[in-house]
Amino acid sequence: MxxxxxxxxxxxxxxxxxxxxxLVLGFPAVLAVANSFxxxxxxxxxxxxxxxxxxxQDKQFWESLWVTIVFVAGTVSLHMVFGLVxxxxxxxxxxxxxxxxxxxxxxxxxxxVISGLVWRHxxxxxxGIINHFLDQIxxxxxxxxxxAAPDLALPSVIFADVWRGYPFVMLxxxxxxxxxxxxxxxAARVDGASKLQEFRNITLPSLSSMFQIAFALDxxxxxxxxxxxxxxxxxxxxxxxxxxxxxxxxxxxxxxxFEYASAMAVVLAVIMIVVSIPYVxxxxxxx
Amino acid sequence: xxQELQATTMTGKKLQVAAVARRRLRxxxxxxxxxxxxxxxxxxxxxxxxxFTSLKTEKEAYTIPPTFWPExxxxxxxxxxxxxxDFPRYFLNSTIVSVGAAILSTLLGALAxxxxxxxxxxxxxxxxxxxxxxxxxxGVLLVGPYFKMLVAVGLYNTYLGLILAFTTITxxxxxxxxxxxxxxxxEEMDQAALVDGCTPLGSFVRVVLPVIGPGMVxxxxxxxxxxxxxxxxxxxxxxxxxxxxxTLGLSRLVTQFRIIWPQLMAGSIIASIPCMVxxxxxxxxxxxxxxxxxxxx
Numbered sequence: 226m227x228x229x230x231x232x233x234x235x236x237x238x239x240x241x242x243x244x245x246x247x248l249v250l251g252f253p254a255v256l257a258v259a260n261s262f263x264x265x266x267x268x269x270x271x272x273x274x275x276x277x278x279x280x281x282q283d284k285q286f287w288e289s290l291w292v293t294i295v296f297v298a299g300t301v302s303l304h305m306v307f308g309l310v311x312x313x314x315x316x317x318x319x320x321x322x323x324x325x326x327x328x329x330x331x332x333x334x335x336x337x338v339i340s341g342l343v344w345r346h347x348x349x350x351x352x353g354i355i356n357h358f359l360d361q362i363x364x365x366x367x368x369x370x371x372x373a374a375p376d377l378a379l380p381s382v383i384f385a386d387v388w389r390g391y392p393f394v395m396l397x398x399x400x401x402x403x404x405x406x407x408x409x410x411x412a413a414r415v416d417g418a419s420k421l422q423e424f425r426n427i428t429l430p431s432l433s434s435m436f437q438i439a440f441a442l443d444x445x446x447x448x449x450x451x452x453x454x455x456x457x458x459x460x461x462x463x464x465x466x467x468x469x470x471x472x473x474x475x476x477x478x479x480x481x482x483f484e485y486a487s488a489m490a491v492v493l494a495v496i497m498i499v500v501s502i503p504y505v506x507x508x509x510x511x512x
Numbered sequence: 513x514x515q516e517l518q519a520t521t522m523t524g525k526k527l528q529v530a531a532v533a534r535r536r537l538r539x540x541x542x543x544x545x546x547x548x549x550x551x552x553x554x555x556x557x558x559x560x561x562x563x564f565t566s567l568k569t570e571k572e573a574y575t576i577p578p579t580f581w582p583e584x585x586x587x588x589x590x591x592x593x594x595x596x597x598d599f600p601r602y603f604l605n606s607t608i609v610s611v612g613a614a615i616l617s618t619l620l621g622a623l624a625x626x627x628x629x630x631x632x633x634x635x636x637x638x639x640x641x642x643x644x645x646x647x648x649x650x651g652v653l654l655v656g657p658y659f660k661m662l663v664a665v666g667l668y669n670t671y672l673g674l675i676l677a678f679t680t681i682t683x684x685x686x687x688x689x690x691x692x693x694x695x696x697x698x699e700e701m702d703q704a705a706l707v708d709g710c711t712p713l714g715s716f717v718r719v720v721l722p723v724i725g726p727g728m729v730x731x732x733x734x735x736x737x738x739x740x741x742x743x744x745x746x747x748x749x750x751x752x753x754x755x756x757x758x759t760l761g762l763s764r765l766v767t768q769f770r771i772i773w774p775q776l777m778a779g780s781i782i783a784s785i786p787c788m789v790x791x792x793x794x795x796x797x798x799x800x801x802x803x804x805x806x807x808x809x
Contacts, residue, residue, distance in 0.1 A: 234712050235631020239639060242624035242687055248644050249658070250680045266660060296636040296673070317540070325548055327792055332555050334791035335784040336741030338759040342766065342780055343558045346565065346773055352562050352578045360577060388558065400799045420540070438803050449650050452743035456763055459607035470744070473652040478748060483656050490653035497648040505648075509641045512628070 243318045254494075258435035261487035276488035286489060288464045289472040292379065293493075296454075296468050297447045299383040300390060304437075304443055307387060308394025313428075315395070316402040326399075333392035341456035348372050348457075369466065372458050378465040382457055390446075394439045401435030402428070441504030448497050555784035560696045566590065566777040573773045589774035590782075598753045599779055606740055606783075609671055609757065613678035618728060620679075621686025622694075626716050628687070629694040630702065632752035640691075654680060655748045662749060669750050675755075677745045682735035689734065689801035693727030694720060728796030733790045739786060758783045 259265055263272050280286050312341055319325060332340065347353050348371035359367045371381040409427050418426070451470045454460070460467035460475070469489065476486035552569075565573060567585040593599045628640055658677060659668070667673035697720055705715035721728070746760040756764075762783065765776050791798070 230617060233633065235627040235633040238627025238631070238712075238716075239624040240627075242620035242683060243639060243643075244644065245620060245676075245679060246646060247685055249676050250649065250654065253654040253657035253661060254649050256660075257653050260657065278684075299726055310547060311551055314544045314551070317544050319544065319548065325551070328552050330792065330795060331788060332561070334788045335780075336759060336787060338743045339780045339784055340558070340743060342762060342776060343562050345766070346777065347558060351576050352573060352773065354557075354578065354580065357527055357578050357580070388554065392555075396795060396799055397803060400803065437804060442802065445647055451651070452741070452759065452763075455743060456766055470650060470652045474655070474744065474747070477652070477656045477659075483660075484530065486656055487653075490650065490656075493650050494648065494653050497650060501648050502541065505641050505644050508644055508688075509637050512637075512640055 254312040257487045260484055261491050264451075264484050266483060276485050279485065280488055280492065285464060285467075286472070289467045289469050292464065292467055293448070293469045295379060296383060296386075296450070296466075297444060299380075300386045300447050300450075301440065301443050303383070303387040304394045305440065307391035308398055308439065311391070312395045312398040312402055315399055329395055330392045332389050333396070335389075337386075337389055337450065338452035338453065338456055340385065340389040341453035342390070344381075345372065345457045348381055348385075371461050375462050375465045378458055378462055382454055382466050383467065385457065386447075386450065386453055390443065394443060397435050397439040397505045398432060405431045437504070437507065441501060441507075445501055445504075448493070448500075477501055532576055544781050545623070562777045562780060566774050566781055568774050570772060570774055573713075589772075589778040592775050593779045593782065597779075598756070599758075599761060599782070601753065602756050602758045604783070605671075605755055606758040609674045609678065610736045610739035612671065612675040613682050613739040614732045616675060617679045617682040617686040618690070621683060621690040621731060622728060623716075624687045625690030625692075625694050626720060628691045630699065630712075631657060634768045640688075643684050643687050646680070651681070651744045655744060659748055669752075669755050671755065673749050674755070677749055678739040678742065681738050681742065685738070685802075686731050686735055687729045689726075690728070692801055693724045693731070696727075697723050727797060727801065730794045733794050734798055734801065737787055737790060 240360070256265065260505050261276050262274070263270055315322065315329060347355050350356055350368050350370050350373075353371075355371065356367055356369055359369070366508060372378050405427065409431075410423060413427060449470065450468065451474070454466055454468055454471060458466045460471045470493070473486050473489045473493065476482045476489060561580075564580065564582050566589050567582040567587070568579070569584065569586055569588060573577060573584055609656040624643075628636060662673045667676075701723070702715040705719045706712065707794045710718065741759065742757075743759045743763060746757040747763075750756050750760065758779075762776065762779050765771065765779070
């Protein structure tokens with residue numbers, strides 16, 4: 226008898242949160258999609274595919290899309306590699322583990338907006354520390370425009386983002402490493418397994434679920450990255466670092482092309498949804 | 513005799529194995545230390561540079577070639593930022609808005625987390641999936657319509673408008689994190705309370721909430737930090753200085769023609785300190801919350 230009541234109780238608990246999400250997230254999202262097909266804030270409200278056709282012919286959009294893909298692929302893969310290497314190093318018997326752990330995490334603790342500012346300062350051709358160090362180690366007055374040279378700007382931005390982002394992956398993987406039972410390694414050692422075999426056959430498989438979560442969250446966050454690049458280059462020089470969130474923001478609030486901006490944002494959202502379907506599935510199955 | 517021989521070769525073999533293991537250990541130890549030293553340099557150098565620049569005079573920050581150590585360390589830049597600019601105002605705004613968003617989303621997240629954790633209802637999986645999937649909607653998809661909505665209802669450039677906007681980032685995380693923490697509480701505890709005549713809400717408030725206190729604090733803090741670090745919504749939803757947030761104030765300093773680096777770095781440090789302290793204090797809970805169930809599963 227109590228069962229039907231329980232069904233509703235659970236939903237009742239979830240309802241306030243779901244309603245708020247519907248209001249602040251669902252509603253604007255639907256409006257954005259609608260607006261990309263029909264200008265809902267103007268006089269003529271006719272259905273049109275014009276925005277998407279325009280998108281398809283917009284060279285700048287394709288450039289931004291490409292920059293976004295390079296940015297996400299570059300940062301996420303480097304986050305994973307750095308994160309894994311440093312997590313392995315921290316998982317050994319070292320003195321002052323807490324100290325090294327804090328140092329390893331600290332770049333991730335400051336807002337990305339601020340890490341963008343700091344790295345912009347470091348990259349500064351005349352006042353920055355990077356060119357200064359290059360000068361000190363023998364390269365005479367290297368006046369390298371890290372953020373103003375078209376070829377260098379994107380790698381420089383990616384590098385700055387790696388600094389800020391890898392500690393998160395490290396933190397998750399370290400938790401995974403610490404959860405691996407020691408007996409597994411002891412058993413492997415008795416069987417005469419080499420370090421490499423231990424790593425391949427015990428460490429990596431045990432980390433896989435942590436790896437998936439870190440990877441998925443990182444991909445999502447990197448597609449959404451805004452403040453760091455906004456403060457380092459604002460998308461320049463030219464379109465060299467113009468990731469889609471920046472390009473869309475500009476279309477919205479600089480050129481006030483609301484319909485066109487919506488169409489661009491819808492494309493970005495579709496890419497993100499497609500990429501992260503496996504992650505959502507995995508998490509829901511586990512829950 | 514034969515047996516004895518066998519025994520000695522055995523020990524010999526064992527010694528050999530031990531020696532190989534030791535050598536292996538030594539190379540890995542050296543490698544580990546190299547990595548750790550590299551991590552320290554790479555991770556800390558930007559902070560050192562930030563700190564040193566903030567202690568320089570404006571003049572020194574513009575000398576070419578640049579200095580690394582501040583020649584005449586001074587707190588002028590901090591004084592400028594704290595006393596002579598609108599920075600304290602931004603700091604206050606950021607605090608109000610981030611705390612508001614954190615409390616609102618943790619409260620609703622705790623309720624929803626309890627519902628998802630303890631009850632099986634129609635569409636439970638889909639709702640959970642939807643909450644998670646909202647993270648795939650980039651902020652830039654929402655800013656335009658949300659801006660129009662706020663203007664229409666008169667909430668543009670208000671704290672409430674910003675708080676509601678930040679819940680789009682924080683609430684999905686709060687729901688999942690709170691659900692994860694509530695999952696760790698044995699169900700018998702609140703079952704017992706229900707049997708004793710508590711309402712579901714009563715058993716949630718009196719039995720479950722006290723147990724997950726630390727997890728709840730971690731969720732509040734994480735939501736706070738997500739809101740604190742955001743720039744996009746602050747750019748779109750405020751105008752002028754009155755309601756500007758810290759991240760926006762700092763970013764505005766950059767877009768001016770001349771960047772006064774000591775002040776900018778001093779402001780950056782002040783804005784970073786709450787984040788650094790809170791993250792470092794709660795890192796373990798954060799990992800647990802974000803990976804709920806992954807270690808077991």
